[in-house]
Amino acid sequence: MIPGVSMIHILILSGVLFTLGALGVLIRRNAIVMFMSIELMLNAANLAFVGFARSMGALSGQVFVFFVIAVAAAEVAIGLALIVAVYRNRGSIDVDMVSDLKG
């Protein structure tokens, strides 16, 4: 336990990371970067889980983090496969090029 690091610091860091991730998803057009941003948001949430688990003294928060990491791994596998498929079809991974569902 690092002294001087309280719950509020952890939450602020988590919030900043989440915001960065969200902005990355909304602003960037490169699919890989968007993916990385999503990872950022997931890990911000993980950080909050761990922080709460520590302050509450309960292990369930930490258990959740493992689940989230596992899900994120699966997601990455599928997501990267999708990105590869898109790239093969279109020769680009710019998500704005994939706007066929425009109404």
Place this chain on the structure above:
Amino acid sequence: MTADTLFSLAPLVILFPLLGFVFNLVAGRRISERGAGIVASAAVGLAFVIAILQFVALGLDPAGATIHIAEWIAIGELEVDWALQIDTLSVTMLLMVTGVGGLIHIYAIGYMHDDVRFQGDPSRFPRFFVYFSLFMTAMLILVTGNSYLTMFVGWEGVGLSSYLLISFWYEKGENGIGNALAGKKAFIVNRVGDLGFIIAMLITFWFFGTLTFEEVFSEAEAMGAAAVTAATAITLFLFVGAAGKSAQIPLFVWLPDAMAGPTPVSALIHAATMVTAGIYMLVRNAPLLELATVTPNVIAIVGAATALLAASIAVARFDIKRVLAYSTISQLGFMIAAVGIGAYVAAIFHLVAHAFFKALLFLSAGSVIQGVEHGHHHADSAEEDFNPNDMRVMGGLRTRMKVTFWVYLIGALALAGIPPLAGFFSKDEILADASHVNPAVYWVLVLAAFLTAFYMGRQVLMVFFGKPRSKAAEATKESPATMVAPLVALAVLAVGGGLINAPGLLPLTRFLQETLAGIEEPEFIAAIAILTTLLALASIGLAWLLYGRRPIKSRAPDPLQSRLGPVWIAIRHRWWVDEFYDWLIVRRYVSMARWLAEVADERFLHDWVHDRVIALGYVRATHWLASVLDLRFIDRGFDGLGALTRRGASGLGVLQTGYVRNYAAAVFIGLVLVVSYLLLS
């Protein structure tokens, strides 16, 4: 064997003709002519045997029996069982119907063999016996029924088979439709009578609550004076039915036309059996007639009037069968009059005796007609519209048809009432009873009897005496044995038939007393017997003076024509009864039917109601629905809905940019909103 065992055989009397009917209906065409005829005759013969067994049983147990066959109708209070009433009255009829009917069946085998060939359609032979068996079945149902309703079934059945047989050669006759019209006339006139029967049944059920003869009679007897009005009404309507079936005024016009049927039909149905059903029915209802007030007088007067009217018409007929037809109506009038004066036994006696000699006369007439027809073909004469029934083309047949002549003479003398033949006794019994009860009726009947002897004398003289008046008559030969044998048998019956109720012994009266309780034994009045015999002889003598001494020439007018003047014209035109009915009923009916067809149906129903109101209204209503309601409201409503959907969709479509980031932003904003709502509330 006990009486009950024999009584239990009674249903067979109906069953045998029914089986004959079914057999000939199914297989009649596949077996020979003779086969079909023999099956039908054997069915009647077996029925006759059963009838004799019933007679024997009545000898053991005179009270008779009711043989229950099945429950038939049970609706509320109305309960009618199908049961046979075997008593002395019905067995008398059974014996007569099956006995005479059997002889006529045998005769018909020979007669129809030639008839179908003259008429040019031999394949119709089995059909004749199908109808004949149907008639026998219905007639036996009529005779044995123990209730008004079962009797009515037979009553309608004989009417149907009569219709079928009158128009047997339905495509022949006047203008190729005459026979069919004759059948139709018989059927319709009989319906009028049947309506009377039905009304009588309704009153009976309404008043007595039952339709079984025995129950009605016992209740009527128990009620006594209280039932007089009902009995009068019932018997009056029953008499309407009897007048239809037994050809009485005013419903007699169908019987002469019914001669369009083949001659065995005339003999069996329109002389011996069916037309006597009315008399049988009235005698069956004797207990009610005894109670009724007005009816007996009405019946007696109508019967006597019919006897005289028909006898007068018969005098001026030239068609051999029409003479016999009017004679039948006249004799039925005698029987009806006998019922009216309460001489029930005399009525039944005359009914049976009349069946013998009138069947004989008709069958002999058939033999004569067919003989002349043969002669016509043999002589190969080219006479146009040759009518083998016309007595003016006959003459001199005495030597050419010896047997037929003798049996015809016996029948004619029996009908004329010459002792000791059957007709003498039976007619005399009626006259003797009438002289006590109703002198007016008596004198009318005596006059009718006088005319009877005259027209029979005229007929015999015209047909058998003198010289042949045509080549056909010259070439006439005797008929085959199947036809002659029944004639001889019937001639024997016509001679000896009087014995069944011979004065002094009165076996028929004794026999019927078992059923018709309280009837008196008729007395034999010698004065009346001598009077009627002398009258008959005088009448025949008169006929000889007119027709025998100097036989009429082929195309000469009838000697009576100049002597009777206007009376001849009247009787020649049958007192214009047919014309009167034609004017009174047929023409009104036709014009009413035409009015209904042309105005009520064509103009009102068709042109106005149908075309104008319904069709046009429908067209207008649908037009309004289509152009106003549908196009303006419903279609526009749905068009608007469609347009709205389309516009809303294109508006919402703008939101769908296809850019992931936009969707992500929407999810994000939505999430923020939901979370902030949850946190703040």
